[in-house]
Amino acid sequence: MREARPAGKGQSNVKSGAGANRHDVLLRALLETAVDGIVVIGELGAVQIFNSACERLFGYDSGEVEGRNVSMLMPEPYRSAHDGYIAHFRDTGEKRIIGIGREVRGLRKDGSDFPMYLSVGEGHIDGERFFVGIIHDLSAIREEQHRRQAADRHLAAIVESSDDIILSMDLAGRVTTWNEAATRIYGYGPHEMIGELIDRIIPADRRNEEQEILDLICKGKKISHYETARLRKDGSEVLVSLALSPIFDAGGRIIGAAKIARDVTEERRREAETARLRAALAHAARLDAMGQLSASLAHELNQPLAATMNYANAARRLLATKGGGEKAAPLLDKAVAQVVRAGQIIQRLRSFVEKREFARAREDINDIVREAVALGYVGMADDGVVLRTELADGLPPIYADRVQIQQVLVNLLRNAGEAMRDRPVRLLSVSTYGPGEALVGVTVADSGPGLPQEVAEQLFKPFVTTKEQGMGVGLSICRTIVEAHQGRIWTSAPAGGGTAFHFELPAGGEP
Amino acid sequence: MSDAQLVCVVDDDESVRLSLRALLEASAYTVNDFDSALRFLASDALGRCDCLVVDVRMPEMNGLALQEELNRRGRVFPVIVITGHGDVPLAVRAMKAGALDFIEKPFDGEVMLASVGRALEVSRATRDEAAEARAAKDLLDLLTPRERNVLEQLVAGRSNKVAAYELGISPRTVEIHRARIMDKFNVRSLSEVVRIALTATRFG
Numbered sequence: 001m002r003e004a005r006p007a008g009k010g011q012s013n014v015k016s017g018a019g020a021n022r023h024d025v026l027l028r029a030l031l032e033t034a035v036d037g038i039v040v041i042g043e044l045g046a047v048q049i050f051n052s053a054c055e056r057l058f059g060y061d062s063g064e065v066e067g068r069n070v071s072m073l074m075p076e077p078y079r080s081a082h083d084g085y086i087a088h089f090r091d092t093g094e095k096r097i098i099g100i101g102r103e104v105r106g107l108r109k110d111g112s113d114f115p116m117y118l119s120v121g122e123g124h125i126d127g128e129r130f131f132v133g134i135i136h137d138l139s140a141i142r143e144e145q146h147r148r149q150a151a152d153r154h155l156a157a158i159v160e161s162s163d164d165i166i167l168s169m170d171l172a173g174r175v176t177t178w179n180e181a182a183t184r185i186y187g188y189g190p191h192e193m194i195g196e197l198i199d200r201i202i203p204a205d206r207r208n209e210e211q212e213i214l215d216l217i218c219k220g221k222k223i224s225h226y227e228t229a230r231l232r233k234d235g236s237e238v239l240v241s242l243a244l245s246p247i248f249d250a251g252g253r254i255i256g257a258a259k260i261a262r263d264v265t266e267e268r269r270r271e272a273e274t275a276r277l278r279a280a281l282a283h284a285a286r287l288d289a290m291g292q293l294s295a296s297l298a299h300e301l302n303q304p305l306a307a308t309m310n311y312a313n314a315a316r317r318l319l320a321t322k323g324g325g326e327k328a329a330p331l332l333d334k335a336v337a338q339v340v341r342a343g344q345i346i347q348r349l350r351s352f353v354e355k356r357e358f359a360r361a362r363e364d365i366n367d368i369v370r371e372a373v374a375l376g377y378v379g380m381a382d383d384g385v386v387l388r389t390e391l392a393d394g395l396p397p398i399y400a401d402r403v404q405i406q407q408v409l410v411n412l413l414r415n416a417g418e419a420m421r422d423r424p425v426r427l428l429s430v431s432t433y434g435p436g437e438a439l440v441g442v443t444v445a446d447s448g449p450g451l452p453q454e455v456a457e458q459l460f461k462p463f464v465t466t467k468e469q470g471m472g473v474g475l476s477i478c479r480t481i482v483e484a485h486q487g488r489i490w491t492s493a494p495a496g497g498g499t500a501f502h503f504e505l506p507a508g509g510e511p
Numbered sequence: 512m513s514d515a516q517l518v519c520v521v522d523d524d525e526s527v528r529l530s531l532r533a534l535l536e537a538s539a540y541t542v543n544d545f546d547s548a549l550r551f552l553a554s555d556a557l558g559r560c561d562c563l564v565v566d567v568r569m570p571e572m573n574g575l576a577l578q579e580e581l582n583r584r585g586r587v588f589p590v591i592v593i594t595g596h597g598d599v600p601l602a603v604r605a606m607k608a609g610a611l612d613f614i615e616k617p618f619d620g621e622v623m624l625a626s627v628g629r630a631l632e633v634s635r636a637t638r639d640e641a642a643e644a645r646a647a648k649d650l651l652d653l654l655t656p657r658e659r660n661v662l663e664q665l666v667a668g669r670s671n672k673v674a675a676y677e678l679g680i681s682p683r684t685v686e687i688h689r690a691r692i693m694d695k696f697n698v699r700s701l702s703e704v705v706r707i708a709l710t711a712t713r714f715g
Contacts (some may be wrong), residue, residue, distance in 0.1 A: 299568070299595040303524050306593075306617035310530030313620025314537035324537075331533055338526055381523070382568040 037116075037135035043128065045069045045086055057116075057137055059109035070133075075107040090129075098122050098131070103138065115142045165240070165261035168247060171218060173198045173210070176256060185263050187233030201230045203237065217246050217257040227264065239265045275358045278480060283355050285477045286407050289414065290353050296379025297349065304342040311335035348375055351403060352410075358484070362509035363400050365432050365440045366391040372406040373430060376413030380428065385417055390431040395440045397509035400485055405505075408478045408489075412444040412501045415474065419448030419499060427498075438507050445500035450493055459491060478503075516631050517559045520544040521551045521577065522566040522593070527616070531564065534620050535627065548572035552580065562630040563590045564623075567601045567613075575601060578608045587637060589630035593618070640710070647711035653695045661688040665701065666708045 031038055031051040037058075040049035047070050050062040058065070058073055065072070071082045085096055101119030108114065115138040123130050159166050165182040169175050175198055178190040186193075186201050193200070202210050206228060213223055226242040240261040247256040290297070315331040318324030352375060369391060377387055398405075413428065420426040427447040435441045451459070460479040482489040487505035494500050518540045522528040528544050535542045545551040548565070549572055563581075567574035574592050581590070589611040594602045602613040611633060612626045654662065664674035664685075671689070675682040693699065696707055 302595050302616040303527050307524075307526035307530035309617045310527070310534040310620060310623075313624075314530070314534040317534075317537040317620075327537075331537075334530065334533070338530070341526070381570055382573075384570045 308338040372409035376410035396507035416446035516561040548577040561634040
């Protein structure tokens with residue numbers, strides 16, 4: 001713009017175009033079509049040229065401005081300082097703005113001001129100095145910047161106020177941001193962590209885990225619900241659930257990882273507490289069930305004891321006779337077998353009434369059913385209940401608490417037995433089935449009178465019972481147990497009468 | 512002692528049944544075992560049974576029902592009932608139904624053997640009495656109607672005089688009938704005559 005020379009001093013020269021040569025026409029076109037504002041002032045600050053862009057920017061017609069001091073276009077404190085700038089330059093030749101340009105503010109006719117980038121050049125005509133100012137409106141850019149800054153602040157506020165730990169790190173595992181929650185939970189402040197390796201909060205035995213995570217991030221993978229342990233500054237451990245995603249630069253390259261970590265220590269503690277209570281309740285219910293079964297169980301235990309006694313007595317008598325030893329030996333073998341049988345009953349009983357934590361393992365549903373039937377069918381044969389079991393082959397394993405699933409079955413078996421007490425035909429059938437690849441199912445059906453509708457609806461609620469004995473929590477606990485295994489339990493009314501209880505559990509021998 | 516006598520064991524629990532059989536056989540008893548009351552009732556052992564050992568708790572027909580069925584059929588061999596723990600009310604009902612003994616499981620073999628021994632004695636005695644009664648009845652059948660009338664008076668404890676008055680005959684005639692009765696019975700005393708008459712009526 002230094003080369004751009006105003007055509008004349010007067011406004012008429014520029015504006016009228018009278019007698020203009022080709023050069024003047026070009027100059028005028030330049031002034032009028034320029035997107036940026038162009039203003040020319042004299043040595044003392046009087047406006048000589050005020051182009052169309054300026055009119056648009058400031059809201060003045062050029063006639064209102066030309067001849068007046070340019071400081072009218074400046075808000076305070078620029079206005080007061082302006083005359084001083086010019087005088088200073090005139091006196092010392094020291095350039096504050098000329099040839100460089102800087103960001104200042106402009107004052108519109110309506111009194112509002114706006115950000116602008118002002119670059120100033122200097123020229124001389126006939127020994128008279130003049131200045132050319134080019135004004136680039138920064139409103140839109142600044143507005144955009146402000147919006148972005150506001151958004152950034154907003155985001156930063158969210159990050160800072162988050163209950164979850166939010167941090168980022170580069171691919172070398174060096175921390176780049178560290179929020180308030182990170183400080184609160186890990187105990188290290190941002191000044192201690194930013195620029196440091198994240199390893200500091202990772203237990204030594206988990207370091208390779210973190211490396212594996214970073215490797216995945218480098219491949220552009222996201223990671224979520226990854227539960228692991230971290231070290232607080234005080235050395236204690238905290239359980240966290242991690243979510244990580246890669247951070248890309250403008251060129252789309254992965255340069256780091258953003259990490260959100262939720263402190264799940266309390267959540268896990270509460271879950272463990274719930275599981276503990278559930279196990280205690282289940283245990284109480286098992287004791288209740290055993291109380292009701294005790295007479296039948298005593299009878300069941302008496303059988304092998306009676307048989308043992310008989311074999312032992314028989315053997316003793318044979319041993320007292322001449323040559324009876326040979327006959328006695330097989331009887332003693334039989335006595336031993338009966339003691340083993342009694343031992344198994346006691347073992348089964350003991351594990352059933354044992355107070356224990358919820359403990360799942362890989363199990364075969366048919367094994368569980370067989371054991372449960374050995375307990376639950378006790379005494380029923382003598383009452384004329386005929387048992388039919390149909391165990392499907394080739395069922396997948398389940399991941400289950402053996403004793404608790406047995407408890408569900410014993411409960412269902414006893415209920416079925418009671419339902420049939422006054423019935424002429426007493427048929428108890430237990431079957432396992434595979435309703436789909438991912439499920440195993442068990443059905444316990446009786447030939448009882450069936451369930452009245454109102455009972456069926458209330459069935460799985462606690463303390464609802466049609467029986468005189470028992471707590472009425474049996475089926476409610478059955479449901480709790482089945483649901484703790486991510487399964488479901490329900491009843492149906494088979495076409496041939498009676499009631500059927502079904503439950504299904506997800507297959508899979510692993511957690 | 513146990514030569515021809517038969518012990519029958521009825522219990523649905525195989526281990527108890529077979530072990531009891533082993534115990535009884537070790538004591539040289541002859542044993543038949545059955546896994547249900549109905550099988551026992553259907554077998555020919557029913558007629559030869561001298562002692563029944565039965566579990567009170569069984570499906571279909573329990574020990575008590577079997578006892579009642581035996582009573583209904585007039586089978587009179589002694590019954591020993593085996594009960595489990597807590598079955599005392601059942602045991603009492605069994606005794607009322609005529610069981611000779613009840614034994615709680617698990618039991619000492621000696622107790623069981625003693626009970627079976629006693630049962631077999633009772634059985635033998637019962638069989639002896641039944642034989643005696645049959646013999647006495649045969650003797651009674653030898654008497655004339657008039658002699659029977661006289662015998663009834665004597666069994667009722669009446670003197671010759673009273674009997675003569677009751678029957679409207681002379682005391683002398685009563686004496687003659689009495690002598691004939693003793694003759695036919697082949698006994699020497701009046702007390703023996705009365706015993707035979709009572710024995711004959713015991714198993715009416």
